[in-house]
Amino acid sequence: MEQNTAQPPCSRKDYLGAIDPKWCPGCGAFPVLSGVTAAFAALEIPKEKIAVVSGIGCSSRFPYYLDTFGLHTIHGRPATVAMGLKTTRPDLSVWVVSGDGDSLSIGGNHFLHTMRRNPDINYLLFNNQIYGLTKGQASPTSAAGTISKTSVYGSIDMPVQPLSLALTAGATFAARVLDSDLTTMKEVFKQAERHRGISFVEILFNCVTFADGALEAVADKKKRSDNTVMLKAGEPIIFGRESDKGIRMKGTTPEVVTLGQNGISAADLLVHDPADFNLAFLLSRLHYPAAPLPLGIFRQVAQPTYNERLIEQKRRGAPKPGEDALGKLLRGPDFWEEKTG
Amino acid sequence: MNALPAESIDVIRQPINKATIRLAGDSGDGMQLAGERFTAASAIMGNEVATLSNFPAEIRAPLGTLAGVSGFQVTFGVGRVHTIADEADTLLAMNPAALRKNIPCLKKGGILIVDEDTFTADDLSKAGYAENPLNTAALKDYQLFPVPMTKITRESLKKTELLKKEKEIDRCRNFFALGLACWLYQRDLKTTLQWLDRKFSRHPEVAGANKIALQSGWNYGESTGVFPVIFVLEGAAAGREPGFYRRVTGNEAAALGLVSAAAKAGLPLYFGGYPITPASEIMQELSKLAWPDVFTFQAEDEIAAVGAAVGAAYGGALAATATSGPGFVLKTEFINLAVMVELPLVVIDVQRAGPSTGLPTKTEQSDLLAALWGRSGDSPLVVMAAQSPKDCFDVVVEAARVAVKYMTPVVVLSDNYLSTGTEIWRIPELDDLPEITISRELKGKDKFLPYERNPETLARPWVVPGTAGKGHRVGGLEKDLTGMISDDPKNHQKMTRLRAEKINNVTKEIGPLTVHGDPAGKLLLIGWGSTYGIIRQVVEKLHKTGMPVACTHLRYLHPLPEDLGDLIRRFPDVLVPENNMGQLWLKLRAEFAKEYIRNLNVVEGRPFTEREIEDAIIDRLKEK
Numbered sequence: 001m002e003q004n005t006a007q008p009p010c011s012r013k014d015y016l017g018a019i020d021p022k023w024c025p026g027c028g029a030f031p032v033l034s035g036v037t038a039a040f041a042a043l044e045i046p047k048e049k050i051a052v053v054s055g056i057g058c059s060s061r062f063p064y065y066l067d068t069f070g071l072h073t074i075h076g077r078p079a080t081v082a083m084g085l086k087t088t089r090p091d092l093s094v095w096v097v098s099g100d101g102d103s104l105s106i107g108g109n110h111f112l113h114t115m116r117r118n119p120d121i122n123y124l125l126f127n128n129q130i131y132g133l134t135k136g137q138a139s140p141t142s143a144a145g146t147i148s149k150t151s152v153y154g155s156i157d158m159p160v161q162p163l164s165l166a167l168t169a170g171a172t173f174a175a176r177v178l179d180s181d182l183t184t185m186k187e188v189f190k191q192a193e194r195h196r197g198i199s200f201v202e203i204l205f206n207c208v209t210f211a212d213g214a215l216e217a218v219a220d221k222k223k224r225s226d227n228t229v230m231l232k233a234g235e236p237i238i239f240g241r242e243s244d245k246g247i248r249m250k251g252t253t254p255e256v257v258t259l260g261q262n263g264i265s266a267a268d269l270l271v272h273d274p275a276d277f278n279l280a281f282l283l284s285r286l287h288y289p290a291a292p293l294p295l296g297i298f299r300q301v302a303q304p305t306y307n308e309r310l311i312e313q314k315r316r317g318a319p320k321p322g323e324d325a326l327g328k329l330l331r332g333p334d335f336w337e338e339k340t341g
Numbered sequence: 342m343n344a345l346p347a348e349s350i351d352v353i354r355q356p357i358n359k360a361t362i363r364l365a366g367d368s369g370d371g372m373q374l375a376g377e378r379f380t381a382a383s384a385i386m387g388n389e390v391a392t393l394s395n396f397p398a399e400i401r402a403p404l405g406t407l408a409g410v411s412g413f414q415v416t417f418g419v420g421r422v423h424t425i426a427d428e429a430d431t432l433l434a435m436n437p438a439a440l441r442k443n444i445p446c447l448k449k450g451g452i453l454i455v456d457e458d459t460f461t462a463d464d465l466s467k468a469g470y471a472e473n474p475l476n477t478a479a480l481k482d483y484q485l486f487p488v489p490m491t492k493i494t495r496e497s498l499k500k501t502e503l504l505k506k507e508k509e510i511d512r513c514r515n516f517f518a519l520g521l522a523c524w525l526y527q528r529d530l531k532t533t534l535q536w537l538d539r540k541f542s543r544h545p546e547v548a549g550a551n552k553i554a555l556q557s558g559w560n561y562g563e564s565t566g567v568f569p570v571i572f573v574l575e576g577a578a579a580g581r582e583p584g585f586y587r588r589v590t591g592n593e594a595a596a597l598g599l600v601s602a603a604a605k606a607g608l609p610l611y612f613g614g615y616p617i618t619p620a621s622e623i624m625q626e627l628s629k630l631a632w633p634d635v636f637t638f639q640a641e642d643e644i645a646a647v648g649a650a651v652g653a654a655y656g657g658a659l660a661a662t663a664t665s666g667p668g669f670v671l672k673t674e675f676i677n678l679a680v681m682v683e684l685p686l687v688v689i690d691v692q693r694a695g696p697s698t699g700l701p702t703k704t705e706q707s708d709l710l711a712a713l714w715g716r717s718g719d720s721p722l723v724v725m726a727a728q729s730p731k732d733c734f735d736v737v738v739e740a741a742r743v744a745v746k747y748m749t750p751v752v753v754l755s756d757n758y759l760s761t762g763t764e765i766w767r768i769p770e771l772d773d774l775p776e777i778t779i780s781r782e783l784k785g786k787d788k789f790l791p792y793e794r795n796p797e798t799l800a801r802p803w804v805v806p807g808t809a810g811k812g813h814r815v816g817g818l819e820k821d822l823t824g825m826i827s828d829d830p831k832n833h834q835k836m837t838r839l840r841a842e843k844i845n846n847v848t849k850e851i852g853p854l855t856v857h858g859d860p861a862g863k864l865l866l867i868g869w870g871s872t873y874g875i876i877r878q879v880v881e882k883l884h885k886t887g888m889p890v891a892c893t894h895l896r897y898l899h900p901l902p903e904d905l906g907d908l909i910r911r912f913p914d915v916l917v918p919e920n921n922m923g924q925l926w927l928k929l930r931a932e933f934a935k936e937y938i939r940n941l942n943v944v945e946g947r948p949f950t951e952r953e954i955e956d957a958i959i960d961r962l963k964e965k
Binding site: 017019046047048049050051053054056063064066067068069070071072073074077080081082083084085086087088089091092109110112113310313314316317318319325326327329330331332333334335336337338339340 | 381385387532536539581582583584585586587588589593597600601604609611613630631632633636638640641642644645646648649650651652653654655656657658660674675678682768769770771805806807808809810811812813814815816817818825826
């Protein structure tokens, strides 16, 4: 099959498909579409080299709104498809688009194994804490007590923390962004694409129809600076409208402190290090309102990818040049020749 | 080291043209291995072979119990051997449990060799014998030869000091038994000796000990004078075409078929699998290949295995997965996606007795309806079945060829009997394989449309990511020519019809049916899958005696061959033998609406016996 490389498009609009997205007006998926296409344009990825593989759910309609290659698969299992695609086609930029129900409920098993294998895939988890396409049932990330069509008296399940799960399973790149913060989204998507290995990005996005306001405390622009903290590599973890609050360790537990009070200075605070697994995991356990919600890149480490390990095995096990490997395989160790009929 | 029968001992050399031997022991006794080596020796001596393995689902059931018995039966002959014989001429039982479980498979008057050292009170009781059958009249219908196999093996190896522990020495008993069996049927020891050197090249002491045990078994037969008769295969050999030959199991053949089809098509091979009995060997065989263009993926589950294959197919690889019943149903939703997006995919189902976990190591043909119709929606795909171990190669190549030409999943039905059964196979060259044509984009079109169909096949073009200017979206939702979502009811009707018509077009790929027996007869047997050998053997035998009976065998189960209807209408009576409760029978009744299509069903986890087919034919012919 011919694979020509055309000139890369230069504008984010060049990556958009011909049809308008059929998401509810005000849906958090719209800004993500902007963020993803902006990252494509910034990195100048040729359109035909992008393959977006999605599962089932509102967010999984994503590929239809792009002018790239796209495969809309089945509920919960886009990562398996992406695995086979990326293994055989390492030349492609492969993006998985999945939702909270898709990735963490019906596809929970695949989520775990995709993270641990470290394929060079960008994994976008659209987390709106609700089943939207099926019209409003509790999801695995719905907060305890969430009232929905199937949790009429409030959800009694504890929610999954996607970042904690991804980190524990071995994600080498793990980040969280808000649908309302296009600048960070674009930057994180670019970093995700550049990262060699699995790049997991949890996107907190608002479902205007079935869970509107679930993210208000962290996504609202006025409240965001007090209720979230943007992680920056090498910098102390400081947040607040006045940049006067921080996080330090008290024994094995992080605590929120105010700079200047009780003699606390920036030197007492945790310094973010994306190479430190323990720190990334600890940060993944912080949630508003007990603590500010951390955003940005939690973990970023270089480890051999699935394909790199595979290529290494193939380098060692490949047939020698000129060897009739197929003939040898077909004959096996126990063959014989019959000379006359 | 190999010896010819000594002239000094007075032994009768009885000429035969075919024989069947069954080797049985505890699952740790290595009887499968002994059986395989006996088969290998026979194959290389120019005999035709057919084998049946019978082993427990548990790796090591408690030692000496009935549950732990493992058996291997091989039929070998100078003429054509279509299938294993119902009953063995010789049974070699390594313990009381093996005797008890296998004695029904030995024909009356047959040779029964047992390791008498294992007939202890403890092992007799584990096998459920109140009295030692070697001391009663229980075995009077057979020619019984109790042999102190354990004792002789220990004695002959103790002096050599090759193996230190008695336990290790006792593990060589299977080679003593093999040596004795080889003497009885005059099988050349050379291939086995060479194999031992190769297999245990890093453990020469193990190779050496087994060689001694093998020779001791042979010598016991030759020098003790206990056995009055040895059997010598005589007669015209099958007359093999010149070329390279080997033995192959169904699962090996399937794996080799995948690799060869990909090479022929010039595509990388991607195989996604998940361990399941009796299909795992296919993945294991492929895992040995670290070739740049062969990818084997052990997925986290059956669903991921097929999902990854779908992803690889989307990227332009020849993609395949293999499983058995419980895994096959798990894969259903992804197979349906492949039907809907129209991507090529080979799905091998090595059937075992079901439903659910069923009998994991026993054979059955009961996934046919699941393959034909076991998906949501109107979801047509191609279904074909292998008829013998070596045919697994040809069917897999055919499945790959049809999959990439018609852009469809193809289900290949094998079964437990074929997967472990052995057959002699002429090794093909790549040039011997049929050409593989990939469904490409039509020439001379202004605009690329992902669902614009080839007018001849109705297949859509396989345009993969990376192709500049051809970006498009496909998915499980109903779509129009552009691949974009369409919920237009008229479009859905049209697409449903087109998907079905495309699969019906595959009839063009099916050659004319072959009929064996009496083409103008009164009764036609229609079989599919692993029943090929037994049906043909019985039909040809009865036809020779003058019975008006014929048979045909289906490779394609969907679509059915175009000439099948005419053939059915030519016969006043049709019988469909299957190792299920009548699945092909149901399909044939539905397609051809003939009440005289009758069924014959056995679901005992084993292939049909000759007797079962023969009796059914005679009954049907009597009734008419």
